[in-house]
Amino acid sequence: MTVTDVTEDEWQELESPQDTPGRSSIRMYPDSPLDIFLSVSHPDRQRMLVFRTDARSADPVVRSVGRLPRAAGIEMNLSAVSRLEYELQVILTENALREVFNPLVADVAATAQAASGAADALAAAVSRFGRWQDLLRAVSTDGLSAEARRGLYGELLLLGDTLIAELSQSEAVDAWTGPTGTNQDFQLPDVAIETKVSTAKRPRNIRIASERQLDSTGTPALLLAFAQLDERRGGSGESLNRRVDRIRQQLTNPAARARFDGLLIQAGYLPAHRDCYDEPRYTVRDLRFWHVRDGFPRLTESDLPEGVGDCSYQVSTSGLDAFRAQIDEVREMIGGPNG
DSSP states (O other), X not given: OEESSOOHHHHHHHTSOOSSSEEEEEEEOTTSSSEEEEEEEETTTXXXXXXXXXXXXXXXXXXXXXXXXXXXXXXXXXEESSSSEEEEEEEEOOGGGHHHHHHHHHHHHHHXXXXXXXXXXXXXHHHHHHHHHHHHHHSBTTBSOHHHXXXXXXXHHHIIIIIHHHSOHHHHHHHBOGGGTOSSSEEOSSOEEEEEEEOOSSOOEEEEOSTTTTOOTTSSOEEEEEEEEEEESSSSSEEHHHXXXXXXXXXXXXXXXXXXXXXXXXXTOOGGGGGGGSOSEEEEEEEEEEEOOTTSSOOOGGGSOTTOOOOOEEEESTTOGGGEEOHHHHHHHHHGGGO
């Protein structure tokens, strides 16, 4: 049996009691450049993701594993199985993080299997795991910051009210790529969309986080979505939790819903912090879209002098009327030629 997704069903099968110490394993990605397994050790029933490869391929990552940031509950170890073989293990050490572990494992394994060779696959797995550890350390015990909550709400507003209406459930969820670190929050065959949010009464500027956010390289079209929100405690608005629950109700496809839950975790919306997100509540005052094309005020990598990068800047909302995109036009771009 082989798997590509990771759910409780796989773990429960692996956790069936054994008479002798050892491991139960299921193969993932049989065509991967290295062997990838979901494994459970017995008798302690510890869950882990295991990469097995030759010693030569493992050698370049030995030092990088030791330098990984630490986050309690999920660890990465590299150990010699024999003189010729190594194992890289991602181990769940705190059961409270089970809901985080499943999408982490699926994401790290998928990243590794896409690499061109065993050494590159191991390096990709280590790098991806490091990104997850950074996420787990960055999200405080109080959950996401106020700014991060607003940003996530804005992305989910677009996903729930626009993309799911125009696409199949799986296509809509797969288009939400922001949590995985892409340049724009949504990526579709015919258009990419970057979302921004403001709670100011009369927002005059939109903060752009990098020179790549409004760079249309590689996409036929690019849109900038801007949601103006009223934010307050109590009242008739919608909490972040309510928005998440509404999308979950929309997603009747189990695979799409599981993918959505995994992306939420990658966005920093952790199950343990759900109680933090009943407040504040948001009411949408305005949602507008602009075409990001020639003449739009923006910085891109090709505009920057040699040696300059990682730039953030402000775009003034005045003077953007010539680039305005109507909602019907946006829906057509999202749905494509058959939308």
